[in-house]
Amino acid sequence: MSETAATPAYTPGYGAAVLDSHRLRTAQNSAAHLLEHLRPGQRLLDVGSGAGTITADLARIVGPAQVTALEVSEEAAAITRAELDRQGLAEVEVLVGDAQALDLEADTVDVVHAHQVLQHLPDPVRALAEFRRVARPGGIVAVRDSDYEGFRWWPEAAGIAQWRELYLRAARANGGTPDAGRRLLAWARAAGFAEVTASSSTWTYATEASRAAWAATCGGRLTAGPLAAQLEREGWADAAAREEIAADYRRWAADPDAWFALLHGEIIARA
Numbered sequence: 003m004s005e006t007a008a009t010p011a012y013t014p015g016y017g018a019a020v021l022d023s024h025r026l027r028t029a030q031n032s033a034a035h036l037l038e039h040l041r042p043g044q045r046l047l048d049v050g051s052g053a054g055t056i057t058a059d060l061a062r063i064v065g066p067a068q069v070t071a072l073e074v075s076e077e078a079a080a081i082t083r084a085e086l087d088r089q090g091l092a093e094v095e096v097l098v099g100d101a102q103a104l105d106l107e108a109d110t111v112d113v114v115h116a117h118q119v120l121q122h123l124p125d126p127v128r129a130l131a132e133f134r135r136v137a138r139p140g141g142i143v144a145v146r147d148s149d150y151e152g153f154r155w156w157p158e159a160a161g162i163a164q165w166r167e168l169y170l171r172a173a174r175a176n177g178g179t180p181d182a183g184r185r186l187l188a189w190a191r192a193a194g195f196a197e198v199t200a201s202s203s204t205w206t207y208a209t210e211a212s213r214a215a216w217a218a219t220c221g222g223r224l225t226a227g228p229l230a231a232q233l234e235r236e237g238w239a240d241a242a243a244r245e246e247i248a249a250d251y252r253r254w255a256a257d258p259d260a261w262f263a264l265l266h267g268e269i270i271a272r273a
């Protein structure tokens with residue numbers, strides 16, 4: 003692999019609270035901006051494939067043998083591999099590498115996809131420049147990132163506001179950009195893309211089940227895993243404070259009037 007930019011701690015980690023939530027993702031609910039551009043036979047690279055459910059959906063569209071998934075560590079690559087195997091998609095290739103220094107030939111990929119990855123990188127513009135390098139002329143780079151500053155919810159809940167402040171602080175301390183969604187157009191232009199279409203979309207939690215799942219993933223991240231450890235280590239929230247935040251999140255989720263929207267920015271950039 004060529005020179006690698008510093009890869010910081012991945013703030014959420016790979017615990018059950020995180021992966022159970024990520025496994026709810028589909029190409030339809032997380033990559034809708036890309037779907038109209040996909041055709042069978044396209045060569046597709048899914049960067050930061052994680053839980054692998056979106057990768058699997060994309061592989062069924064373009065063809066499993068056409069897809070390479072890339073993860074930053076053996077641990078994360080094994081998570082993607084297990085999901086692809088579970089879904090009968092053994093032909094998808096899974097590589098270990100860094101989004102900011104791809105070990106791939108230039109001009110070889112029709113579609114580069116990255117969902118909720120750039121927000122975790124210290125140098126997202128460098129990653130986009132790498133996506134542009136490996137994409138064939140006329141190929142597509144499709145990126146979607148959440149914007150944690152863009153949480154909106156009702157009714158008011160102190161625990162949600164505190165959770166968000168702590169997450170923003172932790173992610174930034176790890177070199178990430180948790181409001182990445184709003185910056186994707188600017189980053190793509192900085193990476194040299196001349197043709198970029200920007201859009202946005204949201205995830206909405208306004209049913210008993212979706213609110214409970216969201217409260218569970220947010221609360222679970224305060225109980226175990228790297229975020230909980232970081233908050234403890236830095237003295238930003240002790241175990242009692244974290245439990246109170248999680249409990250407030252659960253009380254909010256049990257309210258039948260409760261509503262939550264999570265903003266995402268998206269781009270389709272032409273190489």
Ligand SMILES: C[S@@+](CC[C@H](N)C(=O)[O-])C[C@H]1O[C@@H](n2cnc3c(N)ncnc32)[C@H](O)[C@@H]1O
Nearest residue numbers: 024050051052053073074078100101117118119
């Ligand atoms: C929020 S998860 C998104 C996973 C998947 N795309 C999804 O939406 O379900 C972010 C993923 O990016 C990966 N990641 C973090 N830093 C990376 C890097 N430098 N290169 C490649 N992947 C990276 C993490 O391991 C993690 O699996």
